[in-house]
Amino acid sequence: NEALAYVSDPNWIEKFLFDEHKQLKLYHIKVDGPTGVGKTHLMLHLMWLLQQPHPAAEYWLSDPKFEGESSGWPFEPFVTDFEDVATGAQYLYDSVVTARKHAKRNDNPPKHHAFLRFDEIDGCFDEHGEDFTRPIRRIIKEGRSGWTHCLMAGQSPLGKDAGFTGAVMRNTARFVFGTEAMAFRRNAQISFW
Numbered sequence: 509n510e511a512l513a514y515v516s517d518p519n520w521i522e523k524f525l526f527d528e529h530k531q532l533k534l535y536h537i538k539v540d541g542p543t544g545v546g547k548t549h550l551m552l553h554l555m556w557l558l559q560q561p562h563p564a565a566e567y568w569l570s571d572p573k574f575e576g577e578s579s580g581w582p583f584e585p586f587v588t589d590f591e592d593v594a595t596g597a598q599y600l601y602d603s604v605v606t607a608r609k610h611a612k613r614n615d616n617p618p619k620h621h622a623f624l625r626f627d628e629i630d631g632c633f634d635e636h637g638e639d640f641t642r643p644i645r646r647i648i649k650e651g652r653s654g655w656t657h658c659l660m661a662g663q664s665p666l667g668k669d670a671g672f673t674g675a676v677m678r679n680t681a682r683f684v685f686g687t688e689a690m691a692f693r694r695n696a697q698i699s700f701w
Contacts, residue, residue, distance in 0.1 A: 541685030594636040601643035608654030629662035641671030
């Protein structure tokens with residue numbers, strides 16, 4: 509079973525992310541689970557792994573619950589309050605994804621990857637609805653051609669709880685922890701476990 513082979517290997521996360529040439533296999537990632545289950549620790553580990561082959565990459569972080577140094581991030585987020593998350597998501601779509609898309613059209617493709625990290629994704633959707641989710645859906649749909657990656661964390665693995673369609677969710681690699689993993693496993697759309 510492929511799933512068990514990954515879990516039994518101590519480097520399974522790295523093998524999940526990269527091929528044998530250290531090229532990214534995944535473009536977008538969503539991590540879900542209840543409070544305190546380790547989502548932030550996994551995201552920090554993923555970011556560390558991504559920095560190894562991509563030290564010049566851009567990293568953007570939206571963390572509406574930012575608590576300073578105790579949050580654990582190696583750099584300060586550009587969005588730190590729930591009031592600003594929709595504006596921040598739109599800014600990233602306009603200034604990172606669209607700018608890279610236009611540069612590529614003008615034969616000036618990006619020279620490094622951009623990793624856009626959104627924390628508390630379902631809580632942000634609760635607060636701002638489509639104003640928050642629309643730019644993120646566009647980032648997921650358009651980001652790959654401009655080497656832009658979307659990394660999201662939330663509590664619910666259900667697309668409807670974050671304003672995403674099934675198609676958008678199927679374009680993300682998924683890590684689901686705790687009790688949410690059991691609910692996620694019972695979802696008929698899941699083909700890999």
